[in-house]
Amino acid sequence: MILNSDTKKLVEGFLNEVVSIGINFKLQENVNKARVSSTDIGKIVTDLPTNGMSLIEILDEFKEHILPYCTNFSSAHFMGFPDSGNSAAALGGAVLSDFLQQNLINQSFCAPSATFVEIAVLQWLREAVGYKRTYPKDIWGVGGIITPGGTVSNAVGMMLARENKQAGTLENGVSSPSSFKVVVPKGIGHYSVKSAQMWIGCGHNLIEVETDNFRYDLDDLECKLKENKGEIMAVVAYAGDSRTMTVDNLDKVADLVHIIDSNIWLHADACHGFSLGFSSELRHKIKGIEKFDSISTDPHKVMMTPYTISALLVKDPENLKKITSLSDLIMQEEYAFGQITPFLGSKSWMSLKLWFMMKNFGKNGLDELITKRHYFAVELSSILKSNKNFMVLNDVEINSVAFFFTAGRKHSVAEINRINRGIHQRMLEEGKCHLHQFSIPDRGIFKKGEIVYPLRFMSGNPNTSKKDLHDMIEYVQTLGNELLLK
């Protein structure tokens, strides 16, 4: 069915039903109603029907064979992974952006006002991280781009680093990848930086620096910078690493790098931590981030905004000129974003949902949201620390708590891992509650340097209550005690 004035009523009825399926899904108690198994593939990967199905038939099939298996990030018991995407305003913006079909590659004929909305959102994000707000006369003054995720934002950050190391590599390629090294903290980085380095022709040339409590060991950083002087294109620091969400000593890292080699590009992966910039109380934790040349941010992780939206911010907007795409297919007009969005052509209006969300919260609402999330995680951390059955791995920096169930006993690392991996597995199977799990070198709780598998809580949902936290703790203890007996 095509939308036109004849079908208006039918389409409205269909879309009302779609919205109510979405709302009811988000409000359902469980994280998962059912688990999809490999034998279910045949119910979903079917032949394309020869004759088209009606909208009702499609919805019926969707409700029966697909929806029950979807993971509900909005369940109050979904506590492991950002974010619930529960902002009503953001949901409205997301729906509208699909209706309005603006294409952010060009401004004049495909995104006239959308382009300015995107610029406004980028300026709000710049302010949050302490970059200068700009009033751009053209695209070259904007100082940022919207991308579909932190992975692309990091990749663009690495391209900028490469051009900064040697002008013209976009055109000429890289002839000696080993002089385009990237420095990262060992064992806690996100894979996207390493992948980006390889995607952009600089090979696998990472320098991994030892860490101390999930931050750069500054002595080792200094050593490695000196040892590799002249061969480093970028130093990457995390404002919220993917596992414990620790914020690095951004100020000290920036100063150290500048003293040793001021030509090195500083990139902050602040996909999680940029959010602290909205909190008047917590902003100090990212002090120094404004010294970095580029910053990745992921509103879809921390701003109650549905997937996907990320932004790469660049301290000096002019730098984006170095990686521009010139083509007669992209309008060479004042504000065509397509000129400064590598890897991307047509681009949906991702910023509209964030524009709705940020307008709806305002500065005070954002401040309260981010501060509350932090203290909710702090509260869980202190509850777990006072319960002898648990060990907490990290100090809460943003909104996450990584912990182990130990039953108050001493265990080998292998046994701790067996129990905690078992708990996570049972959680996935039962679908009632969700915590995340990852591997990380132990900071010395069990045996320094050994790989451990904690459970990870993240407060990404304002609907999660203190009672939900207590229920989760009870549940983990029940599962853990059952596994202990095995």
Ligand SMILES: Cc1ncc(COP(=O)(O)O)c(C=O)c1O
């Ligand atoms: C610190 C960090 N950087 C980058 C990324 C990649 O972000 P995305 O999944 O939005 O591409 C993640 C994702 O988890 C992350 O935690």
